[in-house]
Amino acid sequence: MPRRWFCCGASRVRRRVRVIAVLAFGVAAPASAATLRERSVQVEIRPDGSVIERTRLTVRLDAEEDLAAWSPYPVSLDEHRVIESFAAFIQRPGGRREELDRRAFDTMEVAGDPGVLHSSRSLRLVRFGFAPVGSLLEIQHVVRERPYFSSGLIPIGGGDATEHLLVEVRGGGASFRWRLDGEEAGLTITPAPGGLTVTATGLPALRPPASSPGSSSVGAVLRYAWGGETGWPEIGRWYADLIGGVPRGTAAVRQAAMSAAGGASSPGERLAAVLEFVRRQVRYVAVEVGIGGLRPSPPAVVLDRGWGDCKDKALLLVDLLAAQGIEAHPALIRADADDRMDRAFPSLDQFNHMIVAVPLSALALAAKAREGLPIAEGLLFVDPTQQTGALRWLHPAIQEQDALVIRGAQSALVATPALSAQEAREIDVEVLIAPDGGASGSVRIVLRGGAGASLLDSGATERPEATEARVRRHLHDAVPGADLESPAWSRVDTEVPGVELRARVGLTDLAPGASRGLVIPSPILTPPVAQLDGRRLPWVLAPGRLRLRWQVALPPGWCIPANQNQGVENAAGRFRQTVVAQGGTVVVEAEAEVKRRWVEGALLTDLRDLALAEQRARRTRIFLDCGKASPTGR
């Protein structure tokens, strides 16, 4: 059932898997080495719209650390989700089964994610005392919920092996629908009228490899719904109805819109001005009580108090723009750096953030002005929770994500674009090699997008020496092993957050050895090739671009290598490197770009090719001695 949202600042999107499990699924799915001898989740959808959820777990502790993973065990509750019974038992090896008394239970009201000041969520906890390996922990709870939206989800797998699984949903009526999102072998699924049963024996513990989607830690997720909202437009209409009751269109909002737009004349300028107003004048504070986790506060209230969460800021922006004659719509989205939503199963519980979609028709932008903007299907997406970036930048966590644009019956799912070119790092180094192989010169780095925003934020909020430490760290990463002098930084533009870093640089052994082999010391954009071999799960990347330009002046007597070009370009991205001699100077230019955030299936092979090309190029030396040709490979 839809829990409240985790709204949302794009910088607040990373959550630990267990937090997701507790808050989104209602129970914990701790990662440990324990064995779930029995896991039973039975969901009964009642005619009055309420849902009864009965959970029984029997956990065998297989290693000492398992106890810490399962104790305390939390059940997530809320205003509309209350616990009816909760019992826990422990059976130590050779001992009898003991029921835990009330002293083992506690309730903790939780605010939620960072940035959430207050919420109505709580956790009912049970703590087990010492339990040696081989002990059995039994947990039984019944929760009654009155869901705001008629859908729910149950994770199937997890970090523990499951010997016997029973998941049952019933009472969903004629409109019941379900889908298994993700992969989990060995399940027996038995559909029934208004429900289904999923059973399995011997499910293994899941250990997804690095950079897997966050949800892969639970294998598959059973999604189900039983309301009349079977498609994205219907869900959009449902949400439009929900916010339809929010008072809007007040004189105060209209007046604020006029004030915010100031002297801006064109719709695009007015949009930029009003967006900046909401970003600056309404600070991000989330209070999520009951349905308030889904429904925004009235824009006039948000304006008056000067704070709100993502949906508060988004709805205020929509209304301010409306007052300026600019059509705009709230857009529900999943802000998630390592996952995306299941677009094949329309449901409200997949979103955790709200941004704003502005039809291009409302902005009358010239073709040139549209270049580089986060536009998809005729809509420009803006996020009023971002602190920087004007219209041109969307935080990477909401790039290449499906957004449900709320336009009543015309509500539709639109994928936001991947803006890899905006997440760019450019490294320019000019050095003169000394006869001993050492080198000195200068380095210049330009960071754009998220990295630029982070450094700008540091520059605006931290003491100068703290920012300088960050600047030096970036420079060290760009030229590992170098001595740095006189580092400096400056802002480069305001459209996409960007900073330029500069320093004098000295390197001990840039072209060491008798062969004078030059290896460009530099960071790498692509993931390790070894981790892509045999990969089945998608790889979730941060789209971006890395450009290097090393201009290396050689001392007398050193030889210029022949020009070399190499490159690969495919659907995952591109890599290109050129080595060009210019007089007594060698110029090495390389550019790598990852265009996709979500890489799966055949694209994984493309990504591997890309990684291989980039990483071989970084390791291959360019020989500068007169008697040596560059190695040609095996």
Next chain:
Amino acid sequence: MPQAIGRGTVLWTAVWLCAGVPARGAGFPPVTEKERALKEVAGEPNAPAVVLLRKAELQVDLAEEDVVSSLVVTSRTKVLTEAGKELGEVAIGHSGQVRLAAFEGRTILPDGRIIPVPKDAKFQRKLSTSRKRLVTTIAFPNVEVGSILDYRYELRFDSIYWLEPWVFSERVPVLHSEISYLMPAALQVRAWSRDPLGVGVKTDAATDRRGHRFRAWVENVPSVPQEPSSLPLQFFATQFMLVPTGYVNEYVNLRLLDTWASVCAAFDKAYDRARKRAGPVAQKALAIPPAAGRGQKAQATALFAFVRDEIATTEDDDGVHLREGVTLESVLAARSGGSTEKALLLEAMLRAASIDARIVWALPRDRGLVNDQLPNPNAFERCLVRATVDGETAYLDPSERSLGFGQLVASLESTEALVVDAKKPEWVVLPEMAFDRNLRRANLDLAADRQGRISGQGNLLLAGHHAQADMRPGRDSGKATETWREWLAGSFPGYEVSGVKVAESAEAQQVHVVWSLRQRDDDMLGNEARLTPSRPLGPLTQRFVLPVAQRRSPVLLEFADRSEVELRLRWAEGFTVDAAPRATQRRNAVGEFETAVIMDPVARSLTYKRRLDMTRKLTQDREQYEMMRALYGEAERNDAQALVLLRR
């Protein structure tokens, strides 16, 4: 009458306490023109906000039978930058013992308009129902750069004790901070202050018919440094507190927190109540078979392991206090307890086995500083046991699963601790492990074949705190192996890692890992073989990037240590060494970095050795910071140099 010292009455609120108070019942003080005009603070570039005023008034009333105490806090902060808006939310912790009686706030806009915090912007949350812990938060309205945020709250509690120091310093600069006390005449107190940055704490005192009045205040307190690998805030913070030392009237002469002996006596009474209801603890102690070996050590080790491993450690914020009603029997029955409960249980079991054992109070270095001149039990957070075993002293911490007998976490080492004794409390300095026992030693034996492929074996020994940090006793062995395999795969990019075996020993404080390496086909260059010889412990990057002139605080490493790599590399005929890291040695007062490459062209082999010793964990002065930086710099430069074999 004075009541028992309760940690709940004091600690919980201290987290948020940093303010002060004028007359009770008065409104907020008027905003001055100077406050309105203030836009920045000299010497504090980019300060997000400035505390204009913090005042607290602590009043203890013993007029009636019951103790009625209160603390009223008033705060005024000005937002100077966008980042300062984050101070627009305030949280006050309270509890069943320390009750929040009032909480109000207002935003004063730059144009002078005053906007009160409405009722619907105040929120209360229960952090623990069973322990009655709550937090109340408020969100200030209309916060913008230039806004002034006023808030004020009152806490009430039924105790004479408020044992948290008033901290004048903040993460942002403070222009004025003040605390005043009104204490009954019968209560004797001692003043204590700490002023490491030399801000200058001013005080005055007076006595009238209502009792003793004390006031302490400071002006222009700089922001506390926030730097990586630094000391905690308490080391830099200017602080003040009054400690009740006695209660004297015509009928009574009670000694309170006047000496450590009286503090220990009070706690021993509480501990004794738990000790006296020990139930089967002694029988249990005698029934536990000794560990391997003979004598007291074997018995003590087994008892320590029992309490460490079979009594689950519960997280609490009770410090060295014992919760009401807790007995050793109940701890043993519940098979769980906090630091104090486990320490008392271990003490009792050791005594049952005729082993001398004493409770020791300690404070991890990263949590602050204990002042031995100020008898205050709340200065400590952890209970240990000092045991005399076979004539040797051992400090035992049964609350950490990864600690062996006589081992301590790094943050406790070389800190001052108190052996609890009602008659003769004893200060001790907890032992510190020598730097070279906190060891990481990697050995690699690799060979390049005719195709230029590198393969071989490696092993890694972690000892001391390095082992402790990476060890998870009781971890599933498959998981431990997989964790190390992933770490090695990351440390050796381009190689297949196989045959990983892991052995962990909490008692010996050692982790031993062995593995095999084989260069991947994709990684081979054919005519050359290139590797970074400092792996898997390198290549290092400079940890202290800022020059000494910009460092504001000393460096505190987690622990001093030694890292060693030894690589033996052989190669097939046809290859020659084209490049290798330069031999280097840099030694100074904080450590040493040394590398050497010993070539044997005839045998077509070389040995690369690298050692980095950090012999000090805390820098004493700026010169030592520069030395530490120099060592890391040298390591970074040297580690960046590759070892290259080239086909002739």
